[in-house]
Amino acid sequence: MLDQLARQVEALLVASESPVTLERICELTGCGTESAEQAVQRIEMELASGGHAVVVARLAGGFRIVTDPDLGYIVAQLFEGKRHSRLSRASLETLAVIAYRQPATRAQIEAVRGVNSDSAMRTLLERDMIKIAGRQETPGRPLLYETTSRFLEYFGLSDLEHLPRMDEMESLLKLSADDIERMASELSGDESDQIL
Amino acid sequence: MLDQLARQVEALLVASESPVTLERICELTGCGTESAEQAVQRIEMELASGGHAVVVARLAGGFRIVTDPDLGYIVAQLFEGKRHSRLSRASLETLAVIAYRQPATRAQIEAVRGVNSDSAMRTLLERDMIKIAGRQETPGRPLLYETTSRFLEYFGLSDLEHLPRMDEMESLLKLSADDIERMASELSGDESDQIL
């Protein structure tokens, strides 16, 4: 049966996103180094005697509670299959332009975005979000692009008419520059906020 | 002492990034629904008898290992400055209306609250508590909103049936259904009957 200090330490080791050093444990629980070390040992013993699926891993100068490598064959299944990462900001912008003015040529898209959109277009084609919809009958006969049914499915739309209209968008999106910055950084996925 | 099936289940609950449903547990471990349920119960008992810092929570239609709320004051220190602020009263009210009446249009929500709810809706969209759920097939085809599974997790709800006072709210909403529609259609402004 774990004592209060060990419970505190266990909670830290379970919830932390990176290994927790002994110093940090002492700082956060207010105990001394030796007590912290002993608390970690008591946790290990208790986990072992209960036959639990997790162990205390000592990594990079700190501790973390992770699943027992023995059970890797079960856990790995959770992350199998093609789980696509989120669309990048460039891809989203490109997709938005195509969605609202389809069919569109590459030059039109780049005119709106103000930057070269080659790699975004390639990603969108690979991920089956857009497709070629013929050629424009103007000099050079550039290719035209439009969104696919996969696009609708991905965003949960039953048809293109269900795309929010521009005016609705404005009222949805009266965001400050700060908000947009923050959301953009969330979009780029550098923070994965695990807190409930 | 946990048996092999319970260990497998525990490993899944620890390693997953989101709640794991009973079906998924069965699929990944190859056991039946009843065995899976019993395994979850054995885990709960073993965690409690060992005095561990975590418990099994029923959230958003599945199971998840979470730290004991008693230890929140310790763990919160790990995430200082990175936590979201609490939702405002306006956001909570708006969220409550959407939760019981989903999918709901903005006009319906505002009709119930009697007040403009733009900024609350924006916050809720940004914080991934609600999402767009298509359009209503009525004149003007307004956007529909519904709650997300993040909403359930945030409030510790296992599913929508477990919203507080579900029966009472349902019968109240039924009683006021006509009023809400009438006020909503006034708000959405397709008939701008001018007073004065």
Place this chain on the structure above:
Amino acid sequence: MSADLQTACRINIQDFEGPLDLLLFLIRRDELDVTTIHVAEVADQYLDYIREAEELNLDIAGEYLVMAATLTRMKSRLLLPVERAIMEDYEDPMDSLMRHLVLYRAFKEVASELRESESIWRDVFTPPGERERYQESVTEVDQDQTSLLDLLLALENMSEKNAPPPEHRIRKPLLSLSECVAILDRTLSTDRQSKFIDAVGENADQAVVVSFFVAILELVKRGWLTAEQRYPFAEITIKRKEERWE
């Protein structure tokens, strides 16, 4: 009015989540029962409160004024026997207001229950998950996949970046009185007079019309403006009297 009371009033109106919230507060304060309240009683309390708040602070959102207009109309209907007879076939508007209050109160209570759950579950933390350990080439985590909102944000972001500012102004759903005054000030800066409908805009919704109307009454009271209406329901003409409004 004493300074203390002024402060109290100002704090209060901002504490309310709209006219229904304020009504519930007044009903509870006077220990009335939502299901048996008398319209005249409640209307008077409400109108008094709004008037006081107005004297202190012009910034009352349009919704509060719409409710004031509704209550006034309900009250005047009670006083008019003829209209009452005509209205016999119709539902008493008070019934629907009461139902609305009961409904809103229930949502308010649920919201505070959600607040309690929030404070419990904010203290609950989950393991970060082991995707990184088991999936090597993972760069970005895809919880709920990209949402429609992300798509819209991307579009919004672009127009912020390089498009010229949009031609049409974003419609503000409701105006505070001080905003109405500012708009009237602008409208009446070139032409010294204007029709009410032109100042307000032809497609203005009910709340906006009421906001402007109250703003005009306030300006008339201060002698900065005159308003003229030849007969009931005729056009209202407003004229500037004072050069500077401040």
